[in-house]
Amino acid sequence: MSDAADPHGPYETLRHQEETTIAGMWLFLASESLLFGGLFLVSLIYAHTRANGWAAGVRHTDLVIGGVNTVILITSSAIYTLAVEAARQDHKRRAVQAAMTAAALGLVFLLLKAFEWSKEFKEHLFPGTHFAITGADAGGAQLFYSFYFLATFLHAVHMIVGTGLIAWICLRAGKVNPGKSWNTSVEIVGLYWSFVDLVWMILFPVLYLVGRT
Amino acid sequence: MTETPASLFPERSYLWQDGTLRSWLLTTDHKRIALLYLVTITVFFATGSIGAALIRLQLIEPGGMILSDETYSRMFTMHGIVMVWLFLVPSIPVTFGNFLVPLMLGARDLAFPRLNLLSWYLFVASGLLVLYGLFRGGLETGWTFYTPLSTDYTQGRVLPVVAGVFLSGFSSIATGVNIIVSIHQLRAPGMTWYRMPLMLWALYATSVIFVLATPVLSITLLLLAFEHIFRVGVFDPALGGDPLLFQHLFWFYSHPAVYIMILPGMGVVSEIVSTFCHKPIFGYRFVAWSSISIAAIGFLVWGHHMFVAGTSLYAAIVFSMLSFLVSVPSAIKVFNWLGTMHGGSIRLDAPMLYAMGFIGLFTVGGLTGLFLASLASDVHLTQTYFVVAHFHYIMVGGMVSAYFGGLHYWWPKITGRMYPEMWGRIAAALIFFGFNLTFFPQFILGYEGMPRRYATYPEQFQVLNVLSSAGASILAVAYVLPLVYFTWSLFKGARAPGNPWAATGLEWQTSSPPPTENFARTPEVTSGPYDYATLDRLNRTAAEEAPHV
Amino acid sequence: MGRIFLCWSMLLLLLAGEIVATQSGLDRMICALAVLMVLIIVIGFMKIFQAPSLAIIFAVAGLFWLGVLLMLGSLDSFTRTSFFTSGLPVSHWPWQSV
Ligand SMILES: [Cu+2]
Numbered sequence: 001m002s003d004a005a006d007p008h009g010p011y012e013t014l015r016h017q018e019e020t021t022i023a024g025m026w027l028f029l030a031s032e033s034l035l036f037g038g039l040f041l042v043s044l045i046y047a048h049t050r051a052n053g054w055a056a057g058v059r060h061t062d063l064v065i066g067g068v069n070t071v072i073l074i075t076s077s078a079i080y081t082l083a084v085e086a087a088r089q090d091h092k093r094r095a096v097q098a099a100m101t102a103a104a105l106g107l108v109f110l111l112l113k114a115f116e117w118s119k120e121f122k123e124h125l126f127p128g129t130h131f132a133i134t135g136a137d138a139g140g141a142q143l144f145y146s147f148y149f150l151a152t153f154l155h156a157v158h159m160i161v162g163t164g165l166i167a168w169i170c171l172r173a174g175k176v177n178p179g180k181s182w183n184t185s186v187e188i189v190g191l192y193w194s195f196v197d198l199v200w201m202i203l204f205p206v207l208y209l210v211g212r213t
Numbered sequence: 214m215t216e217t218p219a220s221l222f223p224e225r226s227y228l229w230q231d232g233t234l235r236s237w238l239l240t241t242d243h244k245r246i247a248l249l250y251l252v253t254i255t256v257f258f259a260t261g262s263i264g265a266a267l268i269r270l271q272l273i274e275p276g277g278m279i280l281s282d283e284t285y286s287r288m289f290t291m292h293g294i295v296m297v298w299l300f301l302v303p304s305i306p307v308t309f310g311n312f313l314v315p316l317m318l319g320a321r322d323l324a325f326p327r328l329n330l331l332s333w334y335l336f337v338a339s340g341l342l343v344l345y346g347l348f349r350g351g352l353e354t355g356w357t358f359y360t361p362l363s364t365d366y367t368q369g370r371v372l373p374v375v376a377g378v379f380l381s382g383f384s385s386i387a388t389g390v391n392i393i394v395s396i397h398q399l400r401a402p403g404m405t406w407y408r409m410p411l412m413l414w415a416l417y418a419t420s421v422i423f424v425l426a427t428p429v430l431s432i433t434l435l436l437l438a439f440e441h442i443f444r445v446g447v448f449d450p451a452l453g454g455d456p457l458l459f460q461h462l463f464w465f466y467s468h469p470a471v472y473i474m475i476l477p478g479m480g481v482v483s484e485i486v487s488t489f490c491h492k493p494i495f496g497y498r499f500v501a502w503s504s505i506s507i508a509a510i511g512f513l514v515w516g517h518h519m520f521v522a523g524t525s526l527y528a529a530i531v532f533s534m535l536s537f538l539v540s541v542p543s544a545i546k547v548f549n550w551l552g553t554m555h556g557g558s559i560r561l562d563a564p565m566l567y568a569m570g571f572i573g574l575f576t577v578g579g580l581t582g583l584f585l586a587s588l589a590s591d592v593h594l595t596q597t598y599f600v601v602a603h604f605h606y607i608m609v610g611g612m613v614s615a616y617f618g619g620l621h622y623w624w625p626k627i628t629g630r631m632y633p634e635m636w637g638r639i640a641a642a643l644i645f646f647g648f649n650l651t652f653f654p655q656f657i658l659g660y661e662g663m664p665r666r667y668a669t670y671p672e673q674f675q676v677l678n679v680l681s682s683a684g685a686s687i688l689a690v691a692y693v694l695p696l697v698y699f700t701w702s703l704f705k706g707a708r709a710p711g712n713p714w715a716a717t718g719l720e721w722q723t724s725s726p727p728p729t730e731n732f733a734r735t736p737e738v739t740s741g742p743y744d745y746a747t748l749d750r751l752n753r754t755a756a757e758e759a760p761h762v
Numbered sequence: 763m764g765r766i767f768l769c770w771s772m773l774l775l776l777l778a779g780e781i782v783a784t785q786s787g788l789d790r791m792i793c794a795l796a797v798l799m800v801l802i803i804v805i806g807f808m809k810i811f812q813a814p815s816l817a818i819i820f821a822v823a824g825l826f827w828l829g830v831l832l833m834l835g836s837l838d839s840f841t842r843t844s845f846f847t848s849g850l851p852v853s854h855w856p857w858q859s860v
Contacts, residue, residue: 010315010322010399019814020324020398026817027390030824031424037828038432038462041835042447049839050453063781070777078770081807085763127445127452139452146447150439154432194807201799205792209780213787397816425827461835512830516838528838 018184025188029195036199039151043206046143053140055211056133057148060125060141065116066208069109070200076105077197080166080190087186095186096173102193103166106159113156117149148207155203158196165189226629226726241326242729247312248627249333250303255696257299257340262692264292269651269685275672285668286353287369293356294347294374298381299340301608302470305477306423307336307388309619310416312627314392316720316727317410319401319736324394325387332387335380342377346370355666357467360448360459364440371441379434382427385473389423392416401719403738407501410718410742411487411494414501415480418508422469422476426512430466433459457522464515472511474608475575476504478615479546482568485622486550488716489565490557493743496549503542510539520591529588536586543579547572562714563637567618570645574610578603581656596666599659602652610648617644617695624699625709629726632702636694643691650684715752717743769806773799 011017047054083098124132126149127142169189172182227244237245267288271280280288311329315322323329346352352369354362363371396417400409437459440446448459487494494500516524516532550572559565581603584590594600617640624632654677659665663674670678712721723732740747776799783791804810810818 009326010320010324010395016398019816020394023398023814023816023820024325024390024394026813027393027424027820028386030820030827031386031390031428033824033828034425034831035428035432037831038429038436038465041462041832042436042458044832045455045458045836045839046447049455053453063784067777067781071774074770074773074777077803077807078766078773081766082763085766126443128443139454142445142452143447143454146439146443146445150436150447154435191808194803197807198800198803201803202796205780205796209784209792210789212784394816421823425824429831455839457838461838465831465835512827513834516834519838523842524838525842527841531834531837 014181017181021184021188022191025191029191032195036154036202039147039154040202040206043147043151046140046147047206047211050137050140050143051211053133053137053142054144056137057141057144058208058211060123060133061148061208062116062119063208063212065112066204069112070204072105072109072112073197073200076102076109077194079105080193084187084190087183090183092173096170099166099169099186099189103163103170106163106166106193110156110159110163113152117152120145151203151207155196155199158199162189162193162196165192225728226724227729228629228726230729239330241322241330243311243315243323243326243329244627244727244729246329246333247308247310250307250311250336253333253337253340254300254303254308257295260344261292261295261300262689264288264295265685266689268292269682271668272670272678273682275670275675275678277668280668282668283353286355286666287347287351289666290352290355290369291347294343294378296608297356297470297474298378299343301474301612302381302385303336303388304474304612304616305481305619306392306416306419306473307332309412309481309623310388310392310419310477312623313412313720314395314416315399316723316731317413317718318395318399319404319719319732319738320395320399321730321732323391324398325391328387329391332384332391335384335387339377339380339384342373342380344377346373346377349373357460357463358434358437359463360437360440360446360456361450363437364446364448365444372438375434375438375441379431379438382431382434385423385427389420389427392420393424401736401738405738407498408738408740408742409501411483411497411500411504412477412480415476415483415504418504419473419476421505421508422473422511426466426469426473429462430470433462433466436462457519457524460519460522461515464518465512468515468518469508469511471604471607472507474612476507478571478575478612479504481615481619481622482550482571483546484716484718485564485568485618486553487743488622488714489560489562489568490554491560491715491745492553492557493741493745494549495552495555496545497742499545500549503545506542507539510535510542514539514586517586517591520588521595533586533588537583540579540583543575547576547579561638562621562634563632563641564618564622564714566638566641566645567614567621570641570648571611571614571618574606574614574645574648578606578611581606594659596664597659598655598663598665601665602655602659605652605655610652614644614648617641620695620699622714623720624702625713626720626725626727628703628706629709629724630702630706631709631713632695632706633698636698640691640694640698643687643694647684647687647689647691651681651688652684654678654681654684715748717745717748765806769802772802772806776802 009017011020079098080102083095083102086095086098120126124130125145127145131138131142131145133141166189169182169186172185227242237249240246240249267280268285271278271285271288277285311323347370350370352363352367352371352374354367354369354371358371358375396409396413436447440448445452446454448454448456450456483494483500514532514536516528517536520529520533581599584594585600585603621632621637624630658674658677658681661674663670709725711724713725714721719732719736719738720727722736776795780792780795783795804821810821
């Protein structure tokens with residue numbers, strides 16, 4: 001693998017390309033943080049203007065599943081970081097193994113999430129005419145659950161994309177000589193994966209903890 | 214810039230190197246992607262214009278000429294959505310931005326060429342979705358999609374349109390990321406920040422808005438779609454939800470988006486004014502930083518769209534004062550352009566006519582914005598034709614003029630052909646005249662109280678409405694003209710030299726049209742952006758050394 | 763390797779802290795712990811300080827504009843004194859006690 005970049009591409013060296021790609025990913029993540037930022041504005045406002053109903057909603061979420069899922073995501077992100085380190089030291093095999101473990105944990109997260117959702121559907125916690133929580137705070141609780149389902153859905157979509165990206169990484173590793181640009185890809189996907197984890201670190205307290213007692 | 218222009222002329226051009234359709238559709242060359250975008254947004258511009266034409270036809274008679282009330286609502290919605298998201302927002306950044314950023318930086322391509330191509334496909338998909346929704350029934354919400362109208366009451370096709378706009382957002386973000394990262398990372402040796410042409414500063418500022426405001430639109434539309442599909446959502450007042458929250462989220466994007474729709478135009482005008490006055494831009498650093506500060510302050514003012522919506526007085530006062538702040542950097546730009554023109558020997562070629570039109574119309578649009586930023590006068594003027602006239606002065610008088618100016622200015626570089634100068638001037642003059650005739654009466658109409666978004670109006674407003682419609686028909690002719698002579702010039706126009714306007718800037722140092730790799734050698738920059746002294750000296754030496762014929 | 767393990771255990775500890783804080787009803791404490799967790803991920807997993815300096819600029823810009831969105835976006839709701847369909851009008855900032 002030589003250090004010269006593609007002569008038709010915009011870069012002089014591979015190092016330059018790598019640095020630029022990483023910076024670009026960070027910029028994209030800054031953009032993503034504003035995507036979730038709009039959601040958090042909604043929760044910030046309703047959690048205060050509709051505090052009682054909102055808290056009633058928080059009390060109905062399943063803290064056990066949420067907590068276990070948080071542990072899973074933290075672990076998954078940590079293991080993927082191991083993959084990034086392994087790729088940096090050109091241990092391709094170790095990198096792929098770690099990445100696949102991280103993706104598997106991501107799938108476990110999604111499965112648990114799906115189970116949680118189906119439980120909530122059965123308990124009539126999806127907003128609508130047969131909503132389970134009644135009384136004066138029913139409106140606020142419905143607002144909470146609208147937020148809950150949309151936020152967890154959006155997060156789950158990011159998880160699915162992330163899992164797909166990791167799968168792509170692992171497939172590319174099978175090619176004869178993935179080379180330096182592969183290491184960069186591993187790193188980029190790692191940034192994304194950790195970002196998804198990071199979003200959950202905020203979603204978890206907002207959906208399960210704040211206002212519970 | 215020490216390279217003599219001739220030494221950088223390579224042989225093959227990007228246009229003809231590989232002529233197959235496949236090579237165009239799979240290209241990662243920023244110049245070809247710019248052309249793909251150019252064709253695409255021209256189609257959308259025409260579509261949106263048809264909506265405008267029908268609106269103006271309808272309003273010739275007080276009782277309405279041709280459309281039912283409902284169709285009228287669907288028509289102005291179609292006009293708004295297509296023009297904003299499928300033409301104005303992408304317009305200059307995706308065409309000239311794509312084409313010029315690498316050329317102006319002295320680079321071979323944008324930082325992420327494949328992402329660039331992806332953004333075009335996303336844009337085409339989004340355009341098709343929007344058009345599908347609009348032609349299979351359309352919707353009557355206006356381009357702002359206010360809830361609960363868009364969620365509970367509309368009979369129209371909200372979902373495909375919202376999905377289309379949602380997709381176009383990702384296309385914008387991709388373009389924004391590409392431009393920002395390219396400007397940071399791909400500047401040629403010697404190209405410091407203060408040696409960059411002002412166009413790049415403007416595109417950088419625009420891209421900041423693309424990247425940081427567009428995601429908020431995406432999430433807003435997602436919330437809207439959620440509410441529309443399940444009929445229970447986050448903005449529903451029956452549940453204690455706050456419909457104004459939708460407006461806050463929407464305008465957090467859409468006010469900065471107004472600057473997406475003007476900042477690139479300011480960049481184009483800075484280039485044109487400097488070139489046709491043959492002078493460096495007066496107060497270069499002020500103009501550069503005013504772009505950045507317009508983008509930054511633009512995020513802080515959105516509440517002025519909601520003064521009468523029932524927001525708190527406290528918030529309204531804060532947003533009103535912040536809105537006044539934006540006028541400062543805008544005024545800096547106008548005065549610096551005038552300062553550049555002062556004492557210059559101005560050539561009145563078509564691009565310069567457009568640029569001068571821009572300065573005048575933008576000033577009118579900007580000053581009338583102050584009436585709307587003031588709480589007291591906004592209560593009287595909001596939701597009237599005054600607002601319509603105000604933002605058309607900025608977006609059409611400003612941005613579309615700048616777009617056409619840029620198209621004339623860089624046409625020789627893009628295609629390698631000159632357009633017919635005489636026709637260019639005629640079209641520019643017609644656009645200016647037609648535009649003012651269309652929209653100036655609307656200021657008066659609005660001041661006298663004619664509300665916007667109605668299919669009919671009291672008889673006392675007819676004269677001004679007929680004038681406005683007459684102006685629109687002139688404008689229509691004036692927009693068709695360039696389409697005709699640009700197409701003609703592709704086949705019959707004179708061959709363009711590398712630097713037909715005697716302009717500075719790296720894009721003029723390569724051939725017209727440029728080769729695929731942009732420059733035969735990576736250029737090296739040794740002086741500031743508008744260094745006409747060096748350019749003239751080089752030209753003189755070249756002329757002396759040339760053998761006499 | 764060791765560093766990652768350290769970050770991982772700190773995250774788990776903080777998570778446990780969050781749960782404890784929830785049982786005691788210390789909402790602000792939960793938020794503070796969540797911010798700490800985010801910081802650990804950004805520094806420990808995403809390695810922002812080893813990234814090109816541009817990355818830091820972008821991250822700071824994103825954070826700044828996130829702040830603008832949350833602060834200016836909630837300004838109206840937290841200062842509105844009329845126009846409520848149900849419940850009491852709210853005229854205080856979230857961090858002030860009623
Ligand atoms: Cu505005």
